[in-house]
Amino acid sequence: MASPLAAAGAGLKRQGRATVTAVLLCAALACGTSEKAGEEQGGPGLSGEPGAVFIEVSRQVGLTFTHFIGATGQFYLPEIMGPGVAVLDYDNDGDLDIYAVQGAVLEPGKSISDSIWPVPKEHFPGNRLFRNELVPSGKLRFTDVTEQAGVGDLKFGEGVATGDYDNDGDVDIFVSNYGPNTLYRNNGDGTFTDVTDEAGVAAGSFSTSAAFVDYDGDGDLDLFVAHYNTFSIEGNKICTAASGEQDYCGPTAYFPMPDRVYENLGNGRFRDVTEKTGVAAEYGHGLGVITADFDNDGRIDIYVANDETPNQMWSWRDGHFEDLALMAGAAYNDEGDTEASMGVTAEDFDGDGDLDIFLAHIQHETHTLYLNDGAGNFFDSTDVYGLAQVSRGITGFGTLWFDYDNDGWLDLFTNNGLVMMDGGSGGETFPYKQRDQLLRNEQGKRFVDVSAGAGPYFQVREVGRGAAFGDIDNDGDIDVVAANCNGPMRLLLNQVGNRNHWLEFRLVGVSVNRDALGAKVALLRKGRRPMWRRVSRDGSYFSANDPRVHFGLGTDAELAAAPIEGVLVVWPNGRNERWPAPEPDQFLTLREGDGAPVS
Numbered sequence: 001m002a003s004p005l006a007a008a009g010a011g012l013k014r015q016g017r018a019t020v021t022a023v024l025l026c027a028a029l030a031c032g033t034s035e036k037a038g039e040e041q042g043g044p045g046l047s048g049e050p051g052a053v054f055i056e057v058s059r060q061v062g063l064t065f066t067h068f069i070g071a072t073g074q075f076y077l078p079e080i081m082g083p084g085v086a087v088l089d090y091d092n093d094g095d096l097d098i099y100a101v102q103g104a105v106l107e108p109g110k111s112i113s114d115s116i117w118p119v120p121k122e123h124f125p126g127n128r129l130f131r132n133e134l135v136p137s138g139k140l141r142f143t144d145v146t147e148q149a150g151v152g153d154l155k156f157g158e159g160v161a162t163g164d165y166d167n168d169g170d171v172d173i174f175v176s177n178y179g180p181n182t183l184y185r186n187n188g189d190g191t192f193t194d195v196t197d198e199a200g201v202a203a204g205s206f207s208t209s210a211a212f213v214d215y216d217g218d219g220d221l222d223l224f225v226a227h228y229n230t231f232s233i234e235g236n237k238i239c240t241a242a243s244g245e246q247d248y249c250g251p252t253a254y255f256p257m258p259d260r261v262y263e264n265l266g267n268g269r270f271r272d273v274t275e276k277t278g279v280a281a282e283y284g285h286g287l288g289v290i291t292a293d294f295d296n297d298g299r300i301d302i303y304v305a306n307d308e309t310p311n312q313m314w315s316w317r318d319g320h321f322e323d324l325a326l327m328a329g330a331a332y333n334d335e336g337d338t339e340a341s342m343g344v345t346a347e348d349f350d351g352d353g354d355l356d357i358f359l360a361h362i363q364h365e366t367h368t369l370y371l372n373d374g375a376g377n378f379f380d381s382t383d384v385y386g387l388a389q390v391s392r393g394i395t396g397f398g399t400l401w402f403d404y405d406n407d408g409w410l411d412l413f414t415n416n417g418l419v420m421m422d423g424g425s426g427g428e429t430f431p432y433k434q435r436d437q438l439l440r441n442e443q444g445k446r447f448v449d450v451s452a453g454a455g456p457y458f459q460v461r462e463v464g465r466g467a468a469f470g471d472i473d474n475d476g477d478i479d480v481v482a483a484n485c486n487g488p489m490r491l492l493l494n495q496v497g498n499r500n501h502w503l504e505f506r507l508v509g510v511s512v513n514r515d516a517l518g519a520k521v522a523l524l525r526k527g528r529r530p531m532w533r534r535v536s537r538d539g540s541y542f543s544a545n546d547p548r549v550h551f552g553l554g555t556d557a558e559l560a561a562a563p564i565e566g567v568l569v570v571w572p573n574g575r576n577e578r579w580p581a582p583e584p585d586q587f588l589t590l591r592e593g594d595g596a597p598v599s
Contacts, residue, residue: 051453051455052454052455052456052457052495053404053405053438053450053453053454053455053494053495053496054404054438054454054455054457054458054479054480054492054493054494054495055455055457055492055493055495056455056456056457056460056490056491056492056493057140057491057493058488058489058490058491061140061141061142061491062130062141062142062143062144063098063130063142063489063491064122064123064488065100065122065123065128065130065488065489066120066122066123066124066487066488066489067082067083067100067101067102067103067483067484067485067486067487067488067489068102068103068115068117068119068120068124068125068486069103069117069485069486070103070104070105070106070112070115070156071115071116071117071486072105072106072107072110072114072115072116073116074106074107074236075236075238075239075246075247075248075249076106076107076231076233076236077206077228077229077231077236077248077249077253077254078106078156078158078178078206078231079103079106079248079485079486080248080419080432080485081158081208081228081419081465081485081542082101082103082157082158082159082465082466082483082485082542083100083101083102083103083157083158083159083465083466083483083485083542084101084157084158084159084160084176084209084398084465084466084468084483084540084541084542084543084544085098085099085100085101085160085466085467085468085481085482085483085489085542085543085544086098086099086160086161086162086173086468086543086544086545087099087468087469087470087472087481087544087545087546088162088171088173088537088544088546089171090129090131090149090170090171090173090186090190091131091190092169092170092188093135093136094135094474095132095134095135095472095474096132096470096471096472096546097129097130097131097132097142098129098130098132098142098468098481098489098491099127099128099129099130099151099160099162099173099544100123100127100128100129100130100483100489101127101157101158101159101160101175101466101483101542102123102124102125102126102127102128102153102157103156103157103486104125104154104155104156104157106156106178106233107233108233112124112125117429117430117486123144123146125154126146126152126153126154127146127151127152127153127157127160127175128144128146128152129144129145129146129149129151129152130142130143130144130145131143131144131145132472134473134474135474140472140473145190148190148191149190149191149192150184150191150192150193150194151173151184151192153175153177153182155175155177155178155179155180155182156177156178156179157175157176157177158176158177158178158206158207158208158542159175159176159207159208159209159210159466159541159542159543160173160174160175160176160210160542160543160544161173161174161176161209161210161211161212161223161537161538161544162174162212162537162544163212163221163513163515163517163537164186164221164513164514164515165185165212165220165221165223165264166185166220166268167219167220167221167513167514168186168188168514169188169514170186170187170188171186171515172184172185172186172192173186173192174201174210174212174223174225176204176207176208176209176210176225176226176542177204177207178205178206178207179204179205180196180202180203180204181196181201181202181203181204181207181210181225182194182196182202183195183196183199183201185199185268195268198268198269199268199269199270200262200269200270200271200272201223201225201262201270203260203272204225204227204260205227205230205232205257206227206228206229206230206231206257207225207226207227207228208226208227208228208286208287208542209226209286209287209288209289209538209541209542210223210224210225210226210289211223211224211289211290211291211302211537211538212515212517212537212538213291213300213302213517213518213538214300214512214513214517214518214572215261215291215300215302215316215321216263216316217299217300217316217572217573218264218266219509219511219512219513219573220264220266220513221264221513221515221517222261222262222263222264222270223261223262223264223270224259224260224261224262224289224291224302225259225260225261225262226259226286226287226288226289226304227257227258227259227260227286228251228256228257228285228286228287228307229251229254229255229256229257229285230254230255230256230257231253231254235254237249237253237254239253241420241421241423241424241425242421242423242424243421243423243424243425244424245421245424245425247420247421248419248420250308250419250420251285251307251308251309251340252308255283256283256284256285256286256306256309257283257284257285257286258274258279258280258281258282258283258284259274259279259284259286259304260272260274260279261273261274261277261279261321276320277319277320277321278320278321278322279314279321282312282323283309284304284306284307284309284310284311284312285306285307285308285309286304286305286306286307287304287305287306287307287341287342287343287541287542288304288305288341288342288343288344288359288360288539288540288541289302289303289304289305289344289538289539290302290303290305290344290345290346290357290536290538290539291303291517291518291536291538292346292355292518292534292536293355293518293520294313294328294346294354294355294357294372294376295315295328295375295376296354296374296375296376297376298574299315299316300316300518300572301313301314301315301316301324302314302321303325303330303344303346303357305341305342305343305344305359306338306341307340307341307342308338308339308340309338310325310326310331310332310338311325311330311331311332311338311341311359312325312331313325313328313330313331324376328376328377328378329370329377329378329379329380330357330370330378333368333380333382334379334380334382339359339361339362339365339368340361340362340365340395341359341360341361341368342359342360342361342362342395342396342397342541343359343360343396343397343398343399343414343415343467343540343541344357344358344359344360344399344539344540344541345357345358345399345400345401345412345539345540346358346401346534346539347401347410347533347534348410348532348533349401349409349410349441349444350371350444351409351444351529351531352374352529353374353529353530353532354372354373354374355372355534356369356370356371356372356378357369357370357372357378358370358399358401358412360391360394360396360397360399360414360541361391361395361396362395362419363392363393363394363395363418363422364392364393365392366382366387366388366391366392367382367387367388367391367394367396367414368380368382368387369381369382369384369385369387371384384446385445385446385447386446386447386448387439387447390437390439390447390448390449391414391437394414394416394434394437395416395417395418395419395434396414396415396416396437397414397415397416397417397464397465397466397467397541397542398413398414398415398464398465398466398467398468398482398483398540398541398542398543399412399413399414399415399467399539399540399541400412400413400467400469400539400540400545402469402478402550403478403497403550403551403552404438404440404477404478404494404496404497405440405496405497405499405500405552406476406477406497406498406499406500406501406502406552406553406554407500407552407554407558408531408551408552408553408554408558409441409442409443409444409552410441411438411439411440411441411447412437412438412439412441412447413436413437413438413439413467413469413480414436414437414439414464415436415464415465415466415467415482415483415541416434416435416436416437416464417432417433417434417462417463417464417465417484417485418431418432418433418434418463419432420432430463430486430487432463432485433461433462433463434461434462434463434464435451435458435459435460435461436451436457436458436462436464436482437449437451437458438450438451438454438458439451455495457490457492462484462487462488462490463484463485463486463487464482464483464484464485465483465484465485465541465542466482466483466540466541466542466543467480467481467482467483467540467541467543468480468481468483468540468543468544468545468546469481469540469545469546470545470546470548471504471546471548471550472491472493473493474587475494475497475498476497476498476502476504476585477494477496477497477498477502477552478494478497478550479491479492479493479494480492480494483542483543497552500552500553500554500555501552501553501554501555501556501559501584501585502550502551502552502553502584502585503523503550503551503553503582503584503585503586503588504548504549504550504551504586504587504588505521505548505549505551505567505587505588505589505590506547506548506549506587506588506589506590507519507521507535507547507549507569507589507590507591507592508589508590508591508592509571509572509592510591510592510593511571511573511575511592511593512571512572512573512592513572515535515537515547516535516547516571516572516592517535517536517537517547517572518534518535518536518572519534519535519569519570519571519572520532520533520534520535520569520570521533521534521535521549521567521568521569521570521590522567522568522569522570523551523564523567524564524565524566524567524568524581525562525563525564525565526562526563526564526565527561527562528562530568531551533549533550533551534549535547535549548587553584559584563581564581564582564584565581566578566579566580566581567579567580567581567582567590567595568598569590569592569595571592575592575597576597576598576599577590577592577593577594577595577596577597577598578595578596578598579594579595579596
């Protein structure tokens with residue numbers, strides 16, 4: 001008899017092997033991309049080339065979306081901050097769909113005809129939902145289903161969070177806006193219902209990142225929403241670049257704001273418990289948000305990346321939150337300075353069994369790596385791992401620790417773009433463009449910038465913001481959807497990961513939240529430390545990721561040297577279960593209660 005794990009994954013295993021052809025199709029399309037086609041997307045041709053790590057294929061597969069800020073020349077701060085993007089399987093068909101966040105015209109009394117930029121020809125106004133047709137067609141292709149799904153929010157969008165807040169088996173969408181926020185409940189039939197008012201989560205002024213998280217451990221997903229500052233249209237300030245040209249203001253031009261916490265009441269409604277939980281007592285320019293158990297005490301913590309204000313680490317203690325970031329060493333860098341914290345990711349990048357934190361910052365600062373000592377104490381180890389030198393000239397936003405080459409070590413991608421002019425405009429119409437970066441993890445010892453050899457995309461300059469990560473083509477490696485401010489969305493298909501072995505797991509909670517957000521998964525290997533990953537949708541910047549857990553396993557020789565002995569899941573309620581060793585190169589579903597209990 002097949003093991004429960006093998007039986008659960010058999011169908012998905014066949015699906016994963018069949019859809020490898022999708023990558024070959026996209027690679028062929030990309031190799032035929034014309035220079036003109038690339039220019040229509042807002043940049044040079046992005047065709048693939050031999051040896052490219054990622055190829056950009058958005059237009060070839062129907063993912064045509066251009067973000068538009070509707071600027072009328074007032075330099076309103078919300079215009080330059082977004083957008084985010086989400087990858088999610090909204091229709092439960094086994095492939096990842098994409099939700100894109102859109103801007104709008106903010107100046108009162110003005111319309112798109114008053115914009116200083118040309119209006120995009122496609123998909124404006126409003127947010128857009130693109131359905132992935134990979135399953136069952138076997139071909140990677142996207143269809144815009146926004147109108148039939150009912151999710152085309154027309155407000156000025158900033159970020160997006162996803163999660164099954166009502167535990168009904170399908171994923172819901174929360175949109176953070178400048179202005180009132182929006183919550184869409186998934187009806188399970190391809191449509192959504194705007195339940196913002198009845199759910200009680202509309203409140204907002206300048207919301208940024210958000211995350212669904214079961215902070216109180218009661219089995220359903222609560223909601224944490226970061227806020228930036230007190231900017232208002234009426235109180236817009238005039239700021240200038242070093243050249244004397246008008247420019248967007250920095251965060252300190254306005255007062256910071258407290259974030260908001262919403263408790264899920266289990267009846268479709270949330271209650272604002274910001275004051276009750278103690279979060280209202282502290283203010284910060286909130287941008288990135290990540291939720292994880294940083295000190296291994298069995299409770300989920302909430303880490304907030306704050307722009308030029310101390311970062312926060314909210315830990316749930318006796319019915320309220322305490323900010324432990326200062327005591328933990330993760331509020332300031334090693335020089336005691338606040339930084340322009342934007343994108344954030346947390347994983348066990350060095351394989352020692354605890355969660356480390358990476359923060360992307362503005363140019364002239366460096367990105368920051370906080371190394372965890374195993375007890376929730378963090379040490380700024382940026383220089384030790386070679387990240388200072390490669391990041392000083394970069395303004396980074398969307399980011400994630402992920403194993404792009406499936407060698408078992410977690411690498412880094414950063415989606416980059418300026419927020420203020422570097423000196424002056426230099427004659428550019430939108431002078432905030434930078435190249436993205438791919439940083440390879442050299443076996444937990446240091447990170448090396450491999451962008452130059454990663455493909456033509458990494459030579460393109462755009463105004464990068466959010467980034468969402470997941471296996472878009474179901475071929476066993478992680479792809480990237482990169483969102484640009486006032487520019488086209490990009491789909492980067494991984495061309496090298498599935499040359500090595502891999503495993504991907506989808507977890508389903510029963511007594512815990514159905515997404516199993518907050519669970520930890522360990523791949524047990526003979527003669528090696530366990531390889532730990534966490535179940536999450538949050539992190540990056542203003543974006544939502546694939547919750548499936550991905551493991552790169554390396555070459556045949558590496559797999560033979562450290563064979564898999566089993567899979568251990570630590571569910572959010574602390575219950576441990578173990579499954580037998582699976583065969584590599586397949587997708588598997590692990591349902592709470594189907595594994596063997598481990599005391």
